[in-house]
Amino acid sequence: MASDGLVERVRQVYSYVLEESFEPIREPGRIVRVLRERYRLLVDERVVSLVVAAFLAGRPVLFEGPPGTGKTEIGEALLSLWAGKPAFVIPCSENYNEYRVIGDFHPLMAMRHGFSEESFIPRPLLAALVLDAGVLVDEIRRSSEEFQNLLLDVIDKRRIIVPELRTVVRARGEGFQVVFTSNPEDYGQGELSDAFLRRVVRVVFDYPSPEVEVEIVKLRYDVDVPIDDWLVARMAEVAGLLRGRATYKPGPSDTVMWARIAGRLAKLRGHSRVDVRDVVDAASIVLYKRVGEEELVDEAVSRVFGQV
Amino acid sequence: MTRRSRGCLGRFEPAELAVEVARVLRSRGYPVSTAEAVEAARLLGLYEAVRGGLDCGDLELVLVSIYARRAGDEAAVRDALARVLGFSSLGIAEGVEHDLRRLGTWYGRSLRKLPSRMDSSERAAFARLRLLGLVRRGRRGYHVVGEASARRRVAELARRYGGYREAVAGELRRLLGRGRGGDVVGLLGEELLSYVELGSLDARELVELGGRGRGVVRRAAARELARRLASGGDVGGRAEEAFELLEREGLLDERLLGALLEAEPRLVDRAVQVMGFEAVADAAERVSRVDPEKGAEIYARLLGGARSRGAVRELMRHGLPVSGGDASVLREAGVLASAREALMRFLAGGGEGYLDFAEYEVSRAGGGSGLAAVRARLLEAIRRAREGDTVTALRMIVGDMNDYEAYSFLAEVAARGVDDSARLAARRLMRLVLERAVRRVAAGFRLSRRRLLGEETGERVELRETLYRLVRMAGPLPVWVRRGRVPGVVLVLDKSASMRPYAFYASVVAAALAPAIRRLVVFDAAPEVVDERVLHGMGVERLVERVLSVEFSGYTDVSGALRAAVRGLPPGHLVVVSDLRQTVRGEDPAVVLRELAGRRWRIDLVLPRRPEGLGQAPGLRVHVVRGASSLSRILARIVARG
Numbered sequence: 038m039a040s041d042g043l044v045e046r047v048r049q050v051y052s053y054v055l056e057e058s059f060e061p062i063r064e065p066g067r068i069v070r071v072l073r074e075r076y077r078l079l080v081d082e083r084v085v086s087l088v089v090a091a092f093l094a095g096r097p098v099l100f101e102g103p104p105g106t107g108k109t110e111i112g113e114a115l116l117s118l119w120a121g122k123p124a125f126v127i128p129c130s131e132n133y134n135e136y137r138v139i140g141d142f143h144p145l146m147a148m149r150h151g152f153s154e155e156s157f158i159p160r161p162l163l164a165a166l167v168l169d170a171g172v173l174v175d176e177i178r179r180s181s182e183e184f185q186n187l188l189l190d191v192i193d194k195r196r197i198i199v200p201e202l203r204t205v206v207r208a209r210g211e212g213f214q215v216v217f218t219s220n221p222e223d224y225g226q227g228e229l230s231d232a233f234l235r236r237v238v239r240v241v242f243d244y245p246s247p248e249v250e251v252e253i254v255k256l257r258y259d260v261d262v263p264i265d266d267w268l269v270a271r272m273a274e275v276a277g278l279l280r281g282r283a284t285y286k287p288g289p290s291d292t293v294m295w296a297r298i299a300g301r302l303a304k305l306r307g308h309s310r311v312d313v314r315d316v317v318d319a320a321s322i323v324l325y326k327r328v329g330e331e332e333l334v335d336e337a338v339s340r341v342f343g344q345v
Numbered sequence: 346m347t348r349r350s351r352g353c354l355g356r357f358e359p360a361e362l363a364v365e366v367a368r369v370l371r372s373r374g375y376p377v378s379t380a381e382a383v384e385a386a387r388l389l390g391l392y393e394a395v396r397g398g399l400d401c402g403d404l405e406l407v408l409v410s411i412y413a414r415r416a417g418d419e420a421a422v423r424d425a426l427a428r429v430l431g432f433s434s435l436g437i438a439e440g441v442e443h444d445l446r447r448l449g450t451w452y453g454r455s456l457r458k459l460p461s462r463m464d465s466s467e468r469a470a471f472a473r474l475r476l477l478g479l480v481r482r483g484r485r486g487y488h489v490v491g492e493a494s495a496r497r498r499v500a501e502l503a504r505r506y507g508g509y510r511e512a513v514a515g516e517l518r519r520l521l522g523r524g525r526g527g528d529v530v531g532l533l534g535e536e537l538l539s540y541v542e543l544g545s546l547d548a549r550e551l552v553e554l555g556g557r558g559r560g561v562v563r564r565a566a567a568r569e570l571a572r573r574l575a576s577g578g579d580v581g582g583r584a585e586e587a588f589e590l591l592e593r594e595g596l597l598d599e600r601l602l603g604a605l606l607e608a609e610p611r612l613v614d615r616a617v618q619v620m621g622f623e624a625v626a627d628a629a630e631r632v633s634r635v636d637p638e639k640g641a642e643i644y645a646r647l648l649g650g651a652r653s654r655g656a657v658r659e660l661m662r663h664g665l666p667v668s669g670g671d672a673s674v675l676r677e678a679g680v681l682a683s684a685r686e687a688l689m690r691f692l693a694g695g696g697e698g699y700l701d702f703a704e705y706e707v708s709r710a711g712g713g714s715g716l717a718a719v720r721a722r723l724l725e726a727i728r729r730a731r732e733g734d735t736v737t738a739l740r741m742i743v744g745d746m747n748d749y750e751a752y753s754f755l756a757e758v759a760a761r762g763v764d765d766s767a768r769l770a771a772r773r774l775m776r777l778v779l780e781r782a783v784r785r786v787a788a789g790f791r792l793s794r795r796r797l798l799g800e801e802t803g804e805r806v807e808l809r810e811t812l813y814r815l816v817r818m819a820g821p822l823p824v825w826v827r828r829g830r831v832p833g834v835v836l837v838l839d840k841s842a843s844m845r846p847y848a849f850y851a852s853v854v855a856a857a858l859a860p861a862i863r864r865l866v867v868f869d870a871a872p873e874v875v876d877e878r879v880l881h882g883m884g885v886e887r888l889v890e891r892v893l894s895v896e897f898s899g900y901t902d903v904s905g906a907l908r909a910a911v912r913g914l915p916p917g918h919l920v921v922v923s924d925l926r927q928t929v930r931g932e933d934p935a936v937v938l939r940e941l942a943g944r945r946w947r948i949d950l951v952l953p954r955r956p957e958g959l960g961q962a963p964g965l966r967v968h969v970v971r972g973a974s975s976l977s978r979i980l981a982r983i984v985a986r987g
Contacts, residue, residue: 065395083396083406090391090407096384101416221416234414235381238388241409241419281492 042154043204047167050159054122054168061121061212065089068118076114077257078107079249084240088115088216091238097192097215099177099234102242104220105288109175112216116171120212124171125161129180135187138162139197152201162188163197169212177217178226185233188215193236244280247273250289257293260300264311269296271341272316275324278337285326295323313342359393360386362429366408369425374466377412385411401430417446437499440509441479444470445489452492455485460532472532476516477502514540521550530557537562543569549581555590567594574604584609589971592619603628606643607635613646622647680710684723685742689754691730692739694761703727735767743774748782752849782849783856833863834983837910839923841869841901847953850970851922854951857980858920868906869899870929904932907941916945920983925956935959949983 048055062068065086072078072085091098100108109126116124127138140163146156165172174180174188191197192215195208217237220226245253250273251266258264272292280286287295296311299319303311317338324334357365363385367377385408392407393399399407405423413419420443447470449457460471471487474480479495480487490498506512517540520529530537537558543565546554551573555566567590574580580587584605591597591605602620606612606628616625629643684706691699704727710720722741730738739758743751755775762768838855865875903925910919919941925934935958942948942962950956950967959967968979 083403086392086396086403087388087406087410090388090395091410093391093395094384094387096388231376231414235378238410239413241413241416 043157043159043199043202043206044167046154046157047159047164051164051168054125054164054170058122062118063089063092068115071118072111072114073256076110078111078114079253079256080107080111085115087238087240089119092119092211092214094238095195097189097217097237099217099219099237099239100242101219101221101239103222103244103286103288105290106242106244107289108218108220108242109173112173112218113171116173116214116216119214120169120171122168122170122212124173125165126173126175127161128175129177129184131179131181133180133184135184136160138184138188140199142201154202157199157202162191163199163206166191166195166197166206166208166213169208169210171212171214171216174215174217176219178219178221178223178229180227182227182230185230189233189236244277244286245289247277250276250292253289254293254296258296258300260297260304262300262303262308262311264296264300264303268299268311268313268316272296275320275337275341278340279324279334282337283327283330283333285330287324287326291323295319298322317342357429359389359399362404362426363389363408363411365429366412366422366425369428370412370421373421373425375412375418375421381411415446417443419443437503437506437509437512438496440512441474441477441495441499444474448474450489452489452495455483455488456480459486460528465534468532469534469536472529473513475532476513476520476529478516510540517541518546518550521546521553530554530562531559534559535561538565547581548573548579548587549583552580552583552586552590555594556586563590564594567591567596571596571601574601577604580605580608582608584612585615588612588615599624599628599631603631607632607639610639610642610646613643617647677710680706681719681723684710684727688723688727688730688738689742692735692742692763692767693754693757694763700727700730704731730763733764735763736770739767739770739774743778748778749849752778752782753846756848779849779852779856782853833861834858834918834920835864835866835910835914836862837866837868837906837919837921837923839869839901839903839906839921840867841899841926841928843901843924843926843928844953847924847970850953850976851951853976854920854922854970854980857976858983861984863917864910864914866906866910868902868909870902872902872906872909874909900928901926902929902931903927903934904937905929907934907937911941911946917947919946919948920951921948922951924953925950925959938962938965951979951983 062071065082068085068089069080069082072080088098098112100112102108113124113126127133138160140157140159142152142156143158150156159167162172164170177185195213197206198204199206219229244250247270251269254269254272255266258269272295276287276289276292276295295316296319299311299315302319303315306315308315320334320338321331324338325331364382367382367385370377388411389399389404389407392403396403405426408426409419409422412422412425420439423439445451448463448467456471458467460468463471471480474489475487478498479490481490489495502512502516506515517529517533517537521541533540537554538561541554543551543554546569548570551566551570555563555570558566570580570587571591574587588597588605588609591601597620599620602616602624606616606625613625616628625643625647629647632639632643684703687699687703687706691697691703703723707720707724707727726738726741729735729741739755743755746754752775755771755778758771759768759775762771836855836858838851840851844851862880863877865880867873867875901923903923904927907919907921921938923934927934935956938948938950938959939962942964946964948965950959950965952967952969955967955969959965966982968982970976970979
């Protein structure tokens with residue numbers, strides 16, 4: 038079992054998690070409301086219900102979909118609400134291994150104290166298990182298969198073994214849940230094994246309909262210069278056009294960013310409302326992502342907004 | 346928490362539904378484990394408890410989250426669910442996108458693999474997209490049309506058919522109706538039967554399907570066709586193909602033969618070959634009871650074949666109407682055929698007596714039955730031969746023949762011709778006939794220069810790498826790359842005596858493939874191996890010449906040649922043109938072939954007849970040459986596999 042020393046060490050290193058804890062929220066309707074009001078996230082209640090059902094079943098959830106559709110943000114928020122504590126985020130890369138997610142030993146401390154709690158540096162996965170918090174494993178496809186198997190083992194058995202400390206750390210409540218995110222269409226992505234996919238509940242994210250996208254932009258627009266609904270609707274239309282034609286497909290997060298920058302431009306220019314000029318100027322800042330696609334962006338913008 | 350309507354679930358309990366959907370998915374090739382089905386049932390239960398009920402959208406969401414492991418599987422799960430619940434089929438766009446994901450591609454992109462390298466489900470997905478016009482063939486291989494044009498096409502299909510399955514079935518029907526779609530039929534495989542109701546196809550479409558399909562599809566089409574014919578249906582003007590199909594599937598009996606002969610009396614010769622004289626005579630008698638004139642025509646052909654094959658051939662050659670009742674036409678045609686035969690024998694070195702006989706026979710033919718022009722032409726050829734102008738006589742005789750007939754005759758004249766000039770002319774004409782045949786066959790499968798004639802053209806500068814090194818001051822400059830050729834075929838050509846009757850076909854196949862050959866093995870008792878280096882030096886034209894100049898004689902060591910052909914090469918594409926008759930002591934060719942197939946060689950066997958005891962092996966394909974018309978198709982298949 039986990040020694041008190043190890044638990045104490047985790048609490049010491051990750052004290053902010055305990056300081057920011059609150060009453061967990063686990064009822065889907067309430068979660069949807071809080072996501073909207075506190076996190077400014079618009080999430081379908083069905084998706085929330087499915088995630089809650091998966092958490093109740095003790096299954097990890099895989100959010101899969103194109104970039105900019107809110108997978109990471111929604112995942113982190115759901116985990117936080119479920120556990121009543123901020124979730125840990127593990128951004129994956131090829132060289133991630135157990136030492137970077139479970140913990141490793143400080144070399145100098147280890148020389149002085151040997152392999153003990155004093156020289157041990159707990160990492161997010163172990164901390165989440167000890168503190169009964171959620172873990173968001175971002176871009177799981179970028180990690181190695183070995184790392185994926187390690188995670189699955191931890192999730193299945195809800196325990197971590199630290200052989201150097203001769204300690205087994207077990208999950209203490211229902212708060213320890215895992216959400217993976219992945220975008221199979223992005224560059225440099227690996228493949229997920231069948232064994233991995235069999236163990237997760239896969240939730241597919243897609244680009245929202247124009248109406249929902251307008252609602253998302255309005256919800257997340259945070260500039261005090263107002264923007265008209267029809268302008269937002271046209272921006273969503275441009276985004277839709279580019280998703281069909283450009284290599285870089287703007288997600289709703291890009292549309293939100295576009296609206297925010299247009300709002301700030303309007304404010305700089307002393308406008309009382311965001312106008313078409315602001316939106317069109319902001320487009321080149323936000324939507325020019327790949328060399329050679331500027332013309333595509335210009336064409337889509339001028340098609341929707343006309344020549345400004 | 347109030348329970349919501351469970352109307353969507355119908356008679357199912359959630360757990361039962363999860364298991365049913367898993368069963369449907371398994372039947373479609375998706376490996377759904379029992380653990381997953383249990384998990385789906387459990388999650389459905391939990392979801393229902395959390396949400397207070399399950400509507401159709403909920404069911405779909407939960408089942409997709411468990412069963413759809415990868416992007417693109419969602420549509421299949423939705424379809425399986427719809428099938429279990431008895432709803433309508435997939436939307437067209439969803440179906441298309443599912444298939445695109447299955448192929449690992451997307452709108453506007455090219456395909457990563459050739460159809461020949463795909464597994465069966467990828468091939469079926471490819472076939473569906475090709476059928477719907479969403480995958481096209483370009484100069485650089487297959488590609489998916491752009492998104493905008495795909496959307497237009499999908500909208501059009503949706504208007505016309507409604508669902509994806511319906512669209513695939515409808516387009517398949519259209520294609521079969523136009524007598525096209527061989528590649529799609531082959532690629533769809535057995536799945537085709539789930540799209541097409543055989544009973545709704547007409548005879549012409551069935552014949553097309555049977556001709557293009559393989560295995561189960563061909564058998565099913567043949568059975569349906571036999572059923573139709575037996576109940577008095579027609580063959581839609583495709584009697585020859587119907588005959589071959591039924592014969593191949595072993596369904597041909599005397600009753601069906603009668604129906605086929607009635608539709609196409611020219612089948613008599615082939616029917617005699619397959620079913621014997623008596624059976625065809627019986628069939629003719631049966632037909633004559635219903636249609637005396639047709640019956641007489643079949644008789645005439647039958648008798649022509651039995652007594653004087655030349656008479657009917659003579660008539661056929663000049664496209665004259667055949668009337669069973671008009672014995673004088675038959676008689677005169679027989680006489681002229683006999684004269685022609687005699688002249689041919691003279692030219693082939695048979696002696697002066699044949700020329701005299703030819704003159705005598707022509708004088709017997711009255712020339713009043715519409716054969717006057719034929720008689721005059723023959724008379725002129727005889728006169729020329731008599732005057733010593735054997736070259737013109739040869740040309741006149743050969744002019745009326747088809748390629749194969751001409752080649753066989755010319756080969757005979759070239760070997761033992763009446764004089765030097767005839768022998769020389771025969772050799773020249775043989776080459777011309779072969780070249781013409783090669784061109785015709787190659788045109789049939791559109792010999793692609795890019796694919797087959799992509800010869801190595803030496804080195805060129807790799808600009809990107811050179812610039813990269815220039816900027817970083819790294820490595821020697823400039824960077825050269827060798828331009829490679831598409832890996833070609835190893836061609837094994839049997840030139841033994843037993844192949845002499847098929848020399849024409851063998852030479853045509855070999856010559857048509859010449860540009861793609863990387864190793865040529867010409868063998869009888871001993872193999873002669875010409876390797877890539879020599880072949881390159883030779884150039885395509887000389888290689889064709891080399892192939893066309895092969896003389897067919899000697900014993901055969903097929904297995905020795907096969908061993909020599911693959912020696913020192915990594916597994917690749919092997920094309921064997923042989924009758925597989927091992928006439929010297931050695932290994933069994935079938936065993937060697939299976940062993941090579943096991944070593945991942947892709948083998949295409951081109952044979953004059955189906956071999957016995959060869960069996961099946963993955964990677965081993967057998968093509969039986971059934972006539973000049975089948976050569977193009979065979980070559981196209983071989984090339985597509987390269």
